Amino acid sequence: MTVQNADVAHIFEHIADILAIENANPFRIRAYRNAARTIFSFTKPVAELVSEHGDLTELPGIGKDLASKIEEIVKTGELKFLKRLEKEIPRGLSELVEIPGIGPKKAKYLYKKLNIGSLDDLVSAARQGKVSKLKGFTVQGEKKLLQNIDTFKHSDQAKRTLWIEAHDLALSLIEHLQKIPEIEQIEVAGSYRRKKTTVGDLDLLVSCSSPLKVMEQFKSYDQVQEVRAMGDTKASVVLKSNFQVDLRVVDKESFGAALLYFTGSKAHNIHLRKIALEQGYKINEYGIFKGKIKLAGSEEARIYKQLGLGYIEPELREDLGEIEAARRGKLPKLVEQKFIRGDLHAHTDASDGQNSLEDMAAEAKRLGLEYLAITEHSKRVSIAHGLDAKLLEKHIRKIDQFNKAQNGMTLLKGIEVDILVDGKLDLPDSILELLDVRVCSVHYNLNLSMEKMTERIIRAMDNRYFNILAHPTGRLINKRAPYAFDLEKIMIAARDRGCFLEINCQPDRLDLEGEHCKLAKEIGVKLAISTDAHSTNQLHNMELGVAQARRGWLENSDIINTMSLNALLRYLKR
Ligand SMILES: [Zn+2]
Ligand SMILES: [Zn+2]
Incomplete structure (x- = not known):
């Protein structure tokens, strides 16, 4: 997306905040605040005005100086003047005004009285009770301030x-x-x-x-x-x-155009605009136009159609070939959640899950699934009460019993078996062979070199009981980066051995990513979309994994748990 009016407004607000801290001329400060407001509520994107060489000074409160600043922001995405200002004031002071309860005035006051130049300064002063002694602050307010800072910092660390x-x-x-x-x-x-x-x-x-x-x-x-x-x-x-x-x-007549515009991605929209221009049209957030005549705007699909394109699902709009595919009528028929027939990775209270096997089965049935694999951890994951061969045998009998009772839901006998550091699986073949499905995971020794990790996983795949590589990258969003390994090599090895990779639906895992799914399709390895549910609630997370698959252009036939139970069981045999 091009620079939006809100971005420009935000920069001007920020300048006004800093100028206020610096005790600048009040008229100057107000000029920036007014300009921010004008631009924010202006109905047309200023970026468009700039690209059309329109006269920005026609806007109320925008003089030559502000006009050239707007132009700079639109063209470069930033403003040198702001950068200079940010250098002049104590580092971190502009951060202070972001804290609810502290405006520019109070920030300046704190700086003057207590030499507070950063958030950390403020925290330590407040903890010592120095802030509440100042005029205009209270003990109660000081407490609240510390809470607000905590929230702010927290949100800043986990930005996304x-x-x-x-x-x-x-x-x-x-x-x-x-x-x-x-x-x-x-x-x-x-x-x-x-x-x-x-x-x-x-x-x-x-x-x-x-x-x-x-x-x-x-x-x-x-x-x-x-x-x-x-x-x-x-x-x-x-x-x-x-x-x-x-x-x-927005107006009803422009709703589709606005939806298209604000859905992005920026790259997708830029490409669309280019195509429109080539065909003598113009598109913006109000519609698609030929000259002054509006051809469409209320529905996204009609705008695509006007451009000679099929409807492009939002998950595909990244300018990664979807526009070319739409032009040739070659868009994928994306997988949908309603075609998912089963879930191949779930835990019960026999290891670290929260619910019983019966509850998990009942919820899966309620969700319309036909089968659910019960895949407890193996013994290496002692913290999660992983099962050894003996306990697993007992568990297998329990599942057999459940299935005999014909509850309208077939449970698959499974395991989430650890891939040990030497590439061996955590349980003997003699027990693995009794199972319907084995999900294999790396949970420990994550800091291997890329070669060693790749080798470890491929060696594990050499075991004929290896079916699905679970949460393949090991990343935890906002917490842990993926471990080093060669995903492409692993996908090729999986394809050649009749193994599969998982799209894990845990909200902070969601590996594989869209681009990984695309790679899998190119290589020709099929995937499972699995919730890895540790409670009945988490069985509902299937849609998150489906979204990843859709972002990776995948269709029903790319996903093994769209298969019927019988077909799947045959397919899993190596
Ligand atoms: Zn796991
Ligand atoms: Zn698991």
């Missing part, structure tokens, strides 16, 4: 919000907004809609005949901590979780 967290927020916010009966359409755009594993902020689009009502309702959401901007049809708030949500009310 997991998709599922954003999803929960989106659902509750939509429910709140839908109390306005005049709302006709409501969608969340942005990377959320493209189902990226993490989401930076939420972009809500609404069509409604009473925009002001929507604004009021938005503001009244009980999770709102701060209203950053509020116009007639646009607003931006920060929630208590420090998550930013932007909302726009």
Whole structure:
């Protein structure tokens, strides 16, 4: 996406904050604040004005100086003037004004009185009770301040919000907004809609005949901590979780165009605009135009159609060949959750799961699945009460018994067996051969060299009872990077040996990523989408893995758990 009005407004607000700390001329400060407001509520993207060589000084409150700054931001994404300012003030002081309860005035005051030049300075002063002794602060306020800083720091470290967290927020916010009966359409755009594993902020689009009502309702959401901007049809708030949500009310006739525009990705949109230009059209957030005539705008699909393209699913919009494929009518028919017939990785309270085998089976049935593999940890994972051969044998009998009772759900006898550091599996073949499916995992000794790790996994695959490589990269989003290994080599080895790789649906794992799925398809190795559920609730996470597969262009036939039970069991035999 090109630089948005909100970005420009944010930079100007930031400048105003710094100037205020520096005790600059109040008129100058106000000029930046006014400009920020003007640009934020301006209905046309300033980036477009710049690219059309429009006159920015025609905007209220924008003189030559500000106009050239806007131009610089649009063209370079940043502003040298701001960088210079940031150098002049004590490092970290501008961070202070980001803390709720501390405006520029208080930041300056703290700097003057206690020589506080950073967040850390402020924390230590507050802990010593120095802040509450100052005029305008209280003991209560000091406490609250420490809490706010803690929240801020926390959010700063884990900058990206997991998709599922954003999803929960989106659902509750939509429910709140839908109390306005005049709302006709409501969608969340942005990377959320493209189902990226993490989401930076939420972009809500609404069509409604009473925009002001929507604004009021938005503001009244009980999770709102701060209203950053509020116009007639646009607003931006920060929630208590420090998550930013932007909302726009757009005309019904432009809803599809706006949805397309704000869904992105930036690269996808740029490519679309180029195609439009080549065909003599123009597209923007209001529609697709030939000259002054609007050809479409209310629906995304009609805009694509006008460009001679099939409808491109949001998960594909990364400019990674989807536009070319759409042009040739060669878009994949993406896998859908309703075609998933079973789940091949789940734990019960026999190892580290929370629910019984019966409860897990009942929930899987309720979700419409036909089969569920029970895959407890093996003994190496002692912390999770991994099973040894004896316990596993007992467990196998229990599953046999369950299946005999014909509960309308077939449980597969499985294991999540550890891949030991030498590439051996954690349980003897004599017990592995009694199982329907073996999920194999690396949980320990993650710090091997790339060669050693690759060798270790391939050696494990040499075992004829190896079926599925679980959570293949080992990454934990925001917590742990993937371990070093050669994924391509592993995929080739898996294909050649009749093994499969897993897309793990745990919200902070979600490996494989979209591009890995694409690679798997190229190489010709099939994948399983598995929840790795440790509770009945987590069985619901299947959609997260399906989203990864869709981002990787995968179709039903690429996913082994879209198969019927009998076909799958045959397929798993090596
Ligand atoms: Zn595991
Ligand atoms: Zn597991």
